[in-house]
Amino acid sequence: MYDGSGRFAVEVGFPTKSGVGGGLLSVVDKEMGIGIYGPSLYSKGNCIAGNVMLKYLSQTFNMHLFHS
Numbered sequence: 001m002y003d004g005s006g007r008f009a010v011e012v013g014f015p016t017k018s019g020v021g022g023g024l025l026s027v028v029d030k031e032m033g034i035g036i037y038g039p040s041l042y043s044k045g046n047c048i049a050g051n052v053m054l055k056y057l058s059q060t061f062n063m064h065l066f067h068s
Contacts, residue, residue, distance in 0.1 A: 004044035012054045013064030024050040028063050 001008045001018050008016065014026040014034070024047050026034040034057070038049035058064050 002045045004042075004046055008046075008051070010066075012051070012058045013066050014054055014058060015065070016054065018046045018050075020045065022047045022050075024054065026054055029065070031063065 001016055014028055016024055016026040018024050022037055022039045022041055024034075024036045026036075028034070034054065036047060036050035036053055038047040040048045042048050042051070
C-alpha cells in the first residue's frame with residue numbers, strides 16, 4: 001500500500017498488497033481473499049475504487065482486523 005499503508009490499516013483493517021498496475025489483494029482472516037483491479041490510482045499509487053470498496057466491506061460487514 002506504499003505510503004498509504006498506515007492510514008489504510010487503520011481505516012480498512014485488511015492486510016492488503018497493492019501493485020503498481022492498480023491491483024489489490026486482501027485477506028480477511030479465516031473468511032476470504034479479495035482481489036480488486038481498477039486502473040485509476042490516487043496520489044499514493046493505489047487503486048481508488050479498490051480502496052473505497054474495501055473500506056465499504058470492512059464497515060458494512062464489521063470485518064476490521066483491529067475491531068472486535
